[in-house]
Amino acid sequence: MSTQSPQKKSGWRGSEELWLNAAYDLLIEKGVDAVKVQPLAQNLGLSRTSFYGHFDSREALLEALVGRWRDKNTGNLIRQTQAYAETITEAVLNIFDCWLRPDLFDARLDHAIRNWALGDPALRAILEHTDSDRIDAIAAMFERFGHAPHDARIRAFTIYYTQVGYVSMMVQEDTQVRVDRMPTYIEVFTGKPPSESEVERFRARHLPRPAVRHGKQG
Template sequence: MESEEPLGRGWRGTEDGWIAAAYDMLIEGGVEAVKILPLAKRLRLSRTSFYWHFQDREALLAALVKRWQDKNTGNLIRQTERPAPSIAAALLNLFDCWISADLFDSRLEAAMRDWARTDAALGEAFTDADARRTAAIRAMFERHGFGADEADIRASAIYLTQVGYIALGTAESLERRLERIPTYIETFTGQRATEDELAVFAARHLKG
């Protein structure tokens, strides 16, 4: 039987710290791994410290769902709404999500989709998120002069391609991803990005 002795006396940790540890366990082992005692041991805190921040495990899981909604869905929508002089530049703004984990966390997205297969409420949240994200991409195309039907098809193609990347665990180096970006832009928009647009995009992601 595992000991439940306090591992960190006199300190209860922070709400963000508990959520961060829960995030790590979700990524590593799925939602079933996110349990209070293992989290407490990882943080070297007593199990009772958890209850200063959360009513129960369900409240912690709800915080993980909110983190996913705010980061992945929220940032994706905001990126589609950024001002852009062309549809190519607008799509490059969206593609920032596929490059930067600060904007869109693909590991979290994959773990959440796995979780949603066994949680009906989260499954519904994903249905809503997928619809909102696709609608935002569609609206981006419409703002750049595409008709509703064409915008819908192009938006779906873009979104389902990225969902496929995540579902298959496709890994590409940053250099390889940047090499492919111009062709993706032309494929998804029917237009070519300018050299200046591509240079600005690359500069956002290349270090040094």
């Protein structure tokens, strides 16, 4: 019986997800100019023709990368602005989940897209529209909690541009340090401190619980 893996069987062309993941890795590590069919094929150990079984062109692959970014980062951010919350401070903590969970918001991908857009006017237009959608969602969240439209938009700008700064500067901050600072950020952004219970629930979502030590039994 053959022990050859499915990936190595004759005629295997990979999958669309495999090619897209490989393109993502190159985009993150080296930028969009490195995302080309031949290097991808070499990295995957597949032929160039295998690529065209999944994408019509390099441009189609790049469009899929942009689609992944919009679906994940923008989609999740907007959903977090609409998540259940009893107070505006709890609502902003829901947004902060994005900054601490790469499965909700991929900061490296956001950074790569912003760098790519510097040399691509079409993508720059998409980025500007996407930023506007994100800010609109945050502003709408503040309005739901009674903030006037102008005030809501200024607060949305403050939250969003702060995070864009984190992304653009590629700030590396220990999770414990960032979580400890977030209650103060909440007060700056909303004008109100979060309650102790809100902070504790947020901390429980993002910081590991200390191990329970059992004493020796006599």
